[in-house]
Amino acid sequence: MPAVKPVVKLLQHTGNPEQTVAVAAKLCYSDATIEELAQGLTEESTAKFIKRLASMGHASPVEHASFTFGIEGVSRAFLAQITRHRIASFSVKSQRYVSATEKFNYIVPPAIAELGDDAVKEFEEQMETMRCWYADWQERLGGKGEKSNEDARFVLPNASETKMVLTMNARELLHFFNLRCCYRAQWEIREVAWQMLKLVSEVAPNLFANAGPNCLGGVCPEGPKCCGNQALVKQMKSEMNK
Numbered sequence: 001m002p003a004v005k006p007v008v009k010l011l012q013h014t015g016n017p018e019q020t021v022a023v024a025a026k027l028c029y030s031d032a033t034i035e036e037l038a039q040g041l042t043e044e045s046t047a048k049f050i051k052r053l054a055s056m057g058h059a060s061p062v063e064h065a066s067f068t069f070g071i072e073g074v075s076r077a078f079l080a081q082i083t084r085h086r087i088a089s090f091s092v093k094s095q096r097y098v099s100a101t102e103k104f105n106y107i108v109p110p111a112i113a114e115l116g117d118d119a120v121k122e123f124e125e126q127m128e129t130m131r132c133w134y135a136d137w138q139e140r141l142g143g144k145g146e147k148s149n150e151d152a153r154f155v156l157p158n159a160s161e162t163k164m165v166l167t168m169n170a171r172e173l174l175h176f177f178n179l180r181c182c183y184r185a186q187w188e189i190r191e192v193a194w195q196m197l198k199l200v201s202e203v204a205p206n207l208f209a210n211a212g213p214n215c216l217g218g219v220c221p222e223g224p225k226c227c228g229n230q231a232l233v234k235q236m237k238s239e240m241n242k
């Protein structure tokens, strides 16, 4: 089956995410009604207030804006990493309900692809071997079905393709981007994180104006393990903000 690449879509988000956050934050400091606060917010004043909020470190109002993504063409290795983020909601393709015998997609790591066609061919043959092991166990465990899939999947690799719907609020997204847009993060989750950052920046540019790896704030927190890609990261981010 063909190898696949990550595809990220923004499926839904809180309506007027920046205004929602601004109203939530403003009411902390005002005795005006919520309606009055919302009516008093122009696009310009919302942008100004969101920027001020970020500099104040008042983070909880940012939780009122949520973003839902569809993520496809990613590996089970990616799944293990992204699900470490606990302030998030996930729905993931099941390996119990969906058989891998007929349609077994997998991810080829770019570093293997760069080794050339022979390396990719070898990798693909290994994937096919595992698919055959899977089909064999599925058959021996009673044929296609939830119960046999459940155990046959133990011979499938981390490269197996998966897909998911993921929801995070903006506060968790900011934290996620700090960690996962960083070049110390594994390539696949980093690629997805940058795609997610681009999508949310289009709908809430002020909320995510400073979002990205920690080094954008000045100093890399990785110390001696610093990737040395700070200039590249800054350039990627400034192109996104244009």
Ligand SMILES: Cc1cc2nc3c(=O)[nH]c(=O)nc-3n(C[C@H](O)[C@H](O)[C@H](O)COP(=O)(O)OP(=O)(O)OC[C@H]3O[C@@H](n4cnc5c(N)ncnc54)[C@H](O)[C@@H]3O)c2cc1C
Pocket (backbone or CB within 6 Å): 084, 085, 086, 087, 172, 175, 179, 180, 184, 185, 186
């Ligand atoms: C470069 C890199 C390398 C990594 N290597 C490894 C590794 O070798 N092994 C490994 O196991 N993991 C590894 N991880 C995963 C890492 O340890 C975290 O599990 C993951 O990044 C999720 O981050 P988090 O816990 O900060 O955030 P989230 O789960 O997204 O939570 C957000 C924040 O909420 C707060 N929070 C959430 N839950 C709790 C809680 N129960 N108690 C207190 N505060 C909480 C914390 O402030 C946390 O930062 C790695 C991550 C990165 C980015």
